[in-house]
Amino acid sequence: MNVLSHILGFPRIGKNRELKKSLEKYWNNKISKTELLNTGFNIRKFNFKQQKNNLDLLSVGDFAWYDHVLNTSLMLGNIPLRYSKISNLIDINTMFNISRGTIHENKKIYPSDMTKWFNTNYHYIVPEFYSNQSFNFSWKELLEEIDEAIRLGYKNLKPIILGPLTYLWLGKIIGKKFDRLMLIKKILPIYIEILTEISNRKISWIQIDEPILSLELPNNWLYEFRNTYKILNNHFKKNINILLTTYFGGISHNIELIKLLPISGIHLDFIHGNDNISFINDILPKEWILSCGIINGRNIWKTNLKLWYEKLLKIKKNRENLWISTSCSLLHSPIDLNTENNLPKRVKELFSFAIQKCYELLLLKEALQYNDLNKLIKWNRYTQNFSQNTKNNQIFQKKIVINDEKKINSNRISYTIRSVLQKQKLKLPLFPITTIGSFPQTKDIRKIRSNYKLGLIDYSSYEKNIKKHIKDIVNIQEKLDLDILVHGEPERNDMVEYFGENLNGFIITENGWVQSYGSRCVKPPIIFSDINRNKPITVKWIKYAQSLTTKIVKGMLTGPMTIFLWSFPREDITPIEITKQISLVLKEEILDLEKANIKIIQIDEPALREGLPLKKSEWKKYLQWAVTSFKLVTSNVQDTTQIHTHMCYSEFKDIINDIIALDADVISIETSRSSMDLIKLFKYVNYPNGIGLGVYDIHSPNIPSIKLIKNFLKQASQNIPMKNIWVNPDCGLKTRNWEETVKSLYNMVYATKILRNELKD
Numbered sequence: 001m002n003v004l005s006h007i008l009g010f011p012r013i014g015k016n017r018e019l020k021k022s023l024e025k026y027w028n029n030k031i032s033k034t035e036l037l038n039t040g041f042n043i044r045k046f047n048f049k050q051q052k053n054n055l056d057l058l059s060v061g062d063f064a065w066y067d068h069v070l071n072t073s074l075m076l077g078n079i080p081l082r083y084s085k086i087s088n089l090i091d092i093n094t095m096f097n098i099s100r101g102t103i104h105e106n107k108k109i110y111p112s113d114m115t116k117w118f119n120t121n122y123h124y125i126v127p128e129f130y131s132n133q134s135f136n137f138s139w140k141e142l143l144e145e146i147d148e149a150i151r152l153g154y155k156n157l158k159p160i161i162l163g164p165l166t167y168l169w170l171g172k173i174i175g176k177k178f179d180r181l182m183l184i185k186k187i188l189p190i191y192i193e194i195l196t197e198i199s200n201r202k203i204s205w206i207q208i209d210e211p212i213l214s215l216e217l218p219n220n221w222l223y224e225f226r227n228t229y230k231i232l233n234n235h236f237k238k239n240i241n242i243l244l245t246t247y248f249g250g251i252s253h254n255i256e257l258i259k260l261l262p263i264s265g266i267h268l269d270f271i272h273g274n275d276n277i278s279f280i281n282d283i284l285p286k287e288w289i290l291s292c293g294i295i296n297g298r299n300i301w302k303t304n305l306k307l308w309y310e311k312l313l314k315i316k317k318n319r320e321n322l323w324i325s326t327s328c329s330l331l332h333s334p335i336d337l338n339t340e341n342n343l344p345k346r347v348k349e350l351f352s353f354a355i356q357k358c359y360e361l362l363l364l365k366e367a368l369q370y371n372d373l374n375k376l377i378k379w380n381r382y383t384q385n386f387s388q389n390t391k392n393n394q395i396f397q398k399k400i401v402i403n404d405e406k407k408i409n410s411n412r413i414s415y416t417i418r419s420v421l422q423k424q425k426l427k428l429p430l431f432p433i434t435t436i437g438s439f440p441q442t443k444d445i446r447k448i449r450s451n452y453k454l455g456l457i458d459y460s461s462y463e464k465n466i467k468k469h470i471k472d473i474v475n476i477q478e479k480l481d482l483d484i485l486v487h488g489e490p491e492r493n494d495m496v497e498y499f500g501e502n503l504n505g506f507i508i509t510e511n512g513w514v515q516s517y518g519s520r521c522v523k524p525p526i527i528f529s530d531i532n533r534n535k536p537i538t539v540k541w542i543k544y545a546q547s548l549t550t551k552i553v554k555g556m557l558t559g560p561m562t563i564f565l566w567s568f569p570r571e572d573i574t575p576i577e578i579t580k581q582i583s584l585v586l587k588e589e590i591l592d593l594e595k596a597n598i599k600i601i602q603i604d605e606p607a608l609r610e611g612l613p614l615k616k617s618e619w620k621k622y623l624q625w626a627v628t629s630f631k632l633v634t635s636n637v638q639d640t641t642q643i644h645t646h647m648c649y650s651e652f653k654d655i656i657n658d659i660i661a662l663d664a665d666v667i668s669i670e671t672s673r674s675s676m677d678l679i680k681l682f683k684y685v686n687y688p689n690g691i692g693l694g695v696y697d698i699h700s701p702n703i704p705s706i707k708l709i710k711n712f713l714k715q716a717s718q719n720i721p722m723k724n725i726w727v728n729p730d731c732g733l734k735t736r737n738w739e740e741t742v743k744s745l746y747n748m749v750y751a752t753k754i755l756r757n758e759l760k761d
């Protein structure tokens with residue numbers, strides 16, 4: 001019996017975020033294209049080496065300058081019309097133009113949409129499809145990277161390519177509606193061309209990613225899988241073996257289809273699916289390679305290798321070939337634990353980043369081959385104890401939570417009554433104007449935070465400096481005449497990390513970066529033990545801001561689902577348990593804000609929607625969890641305290657009832673890109689509470705005109721009750737500069753005031 005190890009992809013940002021740094025320099029004309037290309041080459045070289053040290057098959061083609069879905073678009077020659085019109089050339093700049101937008105002859109050419117990659121916090125560039133489209137094999141970087149690896153002397157290469165059906169699924173139609181599945185006929189010949197080139201390079205395995213197989217797909221899509229892979233198989237026979245990879249969820253529901261596909265092997269995610277491993281093993285053809293994804297590619301804990309050893313041993317008995325792998329690409333994992341210099345040894349002993357995960361595969365492979373468990377046991381020697389030591393606390397937490405939950409539903413009086421009370425207390429004008437929380441994060445602000453973190457300045461000087469910024473931000477808002485002010489979040493590097501840094505139970509890494517999109521990386525905090533709070537976290541700043549003005553200052557918290565989803569959670573405590581702990585802490589924080597006389601509090605939940613399970617049949621349970629978590633946070637709040645929530649997206653259609661169930665007094669949403677459809681939805685369901693309409697698209701440097709804002713509000717007020725409408729930007733302003741911000745907010749206020757006046761007459 002043969003055991004082989006491989007991974008589904010290695011992170012491409014570079015050990016010290018070299019890609020991010022080079023990209024940003026290149027975009028600012030600080031380095032040449034050659035220098036940028038060189039950074040990419042060095043990252044790939046490093047990645048090959050890490051794989052070679054530990055694994056049997058080496059992934060190639062997992063590198064991307066911006067995003068791997070965009071790679072695929074370029075490879076297939078799928079360039080949005082507005083870009084192909086301005087140039088026939090397809091190169092690295094085409095990629096950056098599509099993802100970031102460009103200016104051509106003084107006209108702004110819009111970037112393609114970006115959206116979440118399945119249920120992760122990675123974003124991909126949405127392919128655009130239109131009828132009469134044609135494709136051709138245009139961008140050949142995949143082949144170049146294979147040749148590069150060959151030149152570097154690497155063997156056993158396994159190229160990775162995004163599957164044609166997943167590619168089509170992820171795209172959207174531009175213009176006249178049609179069934180994008182039809183395009184498979186046009187795309188397949190290009191795939192054949194690419195695979196032919198690959199097989200000419202004497203490569204025996206290719207990894208084709210079709211993660212949509214873990215979704216509940218419509219029948220015509222499922223049927224097309226059979227067709228597509230039959231065609232590919234007929235073409236290549238045994239020249240090249242296809243390993244079909246699925247991840248992020250189980251595939252048992254599609255097993256009857258999958259088992260008939262003419263492929264040579266399949267990869268399954270045994271971490272995120274509920275698939276029964278022996279059931280799958282029995283049902284899938286014996287001659288197939290079964291690639292078992294058993295190292296979590298989306299978290300940082302060491303794998304319990306002994307446990308998997310025992311499970312895999314059973315499979316090993318009746319299968320000639322067993323492959324072991326990570327659950328998904330390591331794209332979602334930080335790179336090297338050894339760059340963490342500040343973590344105590346006993347803590348580091350529990351973690352495993354991308355490089356360590358490759359090593360875990362080596363350990364497991366050796367154990368399976370030589371039936372020697374010693375190294376595995378040594379690898380996990382601290383893991384077991386760590387889990388047991390936290391049991392007592394969990395019981396303690398459970399007690400508190402049960403008491404609280406009983407109160408959740410009976411606590412707040414109905415919105416109809418509390419809105420009257422709030423109106424009397426807050427005395428707001430028609431169309432109250434506010435912002436979502438953060439203001440531009442200048443170099444100066446970043447410097448204060450980093451100087452404090454590095455110990456270059458002491459706390460009192462840090463506090464003084466942050467307060468100075470809060471004061472400036474409050475002053476500007478007063479001048480602009482916004483109605484509800486914010487403190488601007490200058491103390492926060494990131495909306496989740498900040499809470500992680502200030503709560504007990506989290507560990508913040510120095511270098512645990514993960515790509516979020518393009519050059520943007522995030523550093524998710526690690527949920528390490530039970531979560532609680534020694535003292536208030538946000539009150540000092542908000543209270544200070546409030547002391548500077550007679551206007552109301554809104555308190556600003558990150559919600560429980562967002563903190564959970566954007567962290568690396570414990571795997572041995574249930575997600576529900578963890579979010580309960582977070583909710584309880586946030587509840588205490590709200591009560592402290594109330595005590596400090598803060599009248600409006602916003603709880604941001606931008607991650608709520610992305611956390612939706614991939615299978616629709618699991619949505620209900622998830623949404624119930626999300627709603628309960630939110631309501632637990634707000635369960636003891638006074639009726640006159642106005643609770644806001646913020647979600648930065650616009651797809652509410654299938655979750656609108658749960659949004660209603662949150663029962664926030666005001667919800668602010670993204671509307672400037674998708675506008676009227678969304679407003680009509682809120683009209684249709686008769687959404688009773690306040691709605692903050694995002695009239696300023698903060699993802700773009702454009703300044704919305706007064707006319708545009710006014711017309712939009714006017715139209716909106718024909719659809720939703722005027723008294724419910726709030727005016728705000730789409731999201732926080734931290735990525736914008738001051739000039740754009742002030743101009744846009746000025747227009748926002750101006751437009752609202754004109755409308756208020758017109759309505760008076």
Ligand code: GLN
Nearest residue numbers: 436437438604606648732
């Ligand atoms: N309050 C946060 C901010 O303004 C919200 C960010 C978000 O929704 N992603 O930055």
Ligand code: ZN
Nearest residue numbers: 647648731732
């Ligand atoms: Zn937002």
